[in-house]
Amino acid sequence: MSTDDLHALDSPNLPPPAAEAEAPEVSAERPASHRVPRLAPLVALLALSCIAARADEPTVVELFTSQSCYSCPPAETFLGELVEREDLVALEFHVDYWDDLVYGSSGQWKDIFSDAAYTKRQRVYAGRIPGSQVYTPQVVVDGVAQTVGSRRHSVLRLIESARAAPKPARVSVQAGTSGELTVTVDPGPEGSDAEVLLARYDLRHVTVIEAGENKGKTLTNHHVVREFRRLGEWQGEAWETSIADLHLDSNQGCAVIVQSAGQGAILGAAACPS
Numbered sequence: 001m002s003t004d005d006l007h008a009l010d011s012p013n014l015p016p017p018a019a020e021a022e023a024p025e026v027s028a029e030r031p032a033s034h035r036v037p038r039l040a041p042l043v044a045l046l047a048l049s050c051i052a053a054r055a056d057e058p059t060v061v062e063l064f065t066s067q068s069c070y071s072c073p074p075a076e077t078f079l080g081e082l083v084e085r086e087d088l089v090a091l092e093f094h095v096d097y098w099d100d101l102v103y104g105s106s107g108q109w110k111d112i113f114s115d116a117a118y119t120k121r122q123r124v125y126a127g128r129i130p131g132s133q134v135y136t137p138q139v140v141v142d143g144v145a146q147t148v149g150s151r152r153h154s155v156l157r158l159i160e161s162a163r164a165a166p167k168p169a170r171v172s173v174q175a176g177t178s179g180e181l182t183v184t185v186d187p188g189p190e191g192s193d194a195e196v197l198l199a200r201y202d203l204r205h206v207t208v209i210e211a212g213e214n215k216g217k218t219l220t221n222h223h224v225v226r227e228f229r230r231l232g233e234w235q236g237e238a239w240e241t242s243i244a245d246l247h248l249d250s251n252q253g254c255a256v257i258v259q260s261a262g263q264g265a266i267l268g269a270a271a272c273p274s
Helices: 003-010 017-021 041-055 073-082 116-128 152-163
Strands: 059-065 088-094 138-141 145-148 171-175 181-185 194-208 218-234 239-243 252-260 266-271
Touching: 059 073, 059 116, 059 152, 059 266, 073 088, 073 152, 073 218, 088 116, 088 194, 088 252, 088 266, 116 138, 116 218, 138 152, 145 152, 171 252, 171 266, 181 194, 181 252, 194 239, 218 239, 218 252
Parallel strands: 059 088, 088 218
Antiparallel strands: 059 138, 138 145, 171 181, 181 239, 194 218, 194 252, 252 266
16 A cells, blocks of 8 residues: 555545534434333333443443544544443454655654454455445444544544433353452343354553654553454353353453354443453
């Protein structure tokens, strides 16, 4: 990829027009089960309670970014605010396609957190979400909607829409006495086809950038994903697994995500206990 191409993808002041305008937001339309005028009062109350509970599942916000991207620091600062919200699972994925860019006399900076696997994840989203493409900083909400990561109002609008849509998978993560984690997913719609994924992340990093487009800046990153792995598949049944090989230090956390097969919509999520 040429330097011009990279700048074209990155330019936050002139983002691709379709990147925000055509991104499909999660529908806020309430499902039919929420329209209850003909239900008996007790049944109606139970139905509404179920919907409310599933709507309380965290919304997943993924920021695709790079320490080598001059327009990314504002989006990273904003993510640092979002990680404080208990109703969100906010993750920072560092892509690698900026690592080879030589920025004039400032030289080249390889993002110390970049991973080709996270670039691949972003490219899959670009192929699935209408109007999307590969650029930074990009935010993807619940796997189905995207916008420029530094556009606060746009990101918050997508989050609000996602919060209004109940999720079908209720996920919980419990810590055992021996340090293991037990992940459970409650029964959901039969015939669901999804993957159960684990994200291990560093809570916070401060890095002095010595070269590249951000030369001389001190960047603070939050919830930097360092490991992203598959735990199994969920097809709507009651599901449980134990994770004994995950060791978190004082600057680490993790989250579990249930995502439709083929990296589709996120059906449920939960942060690991701290």
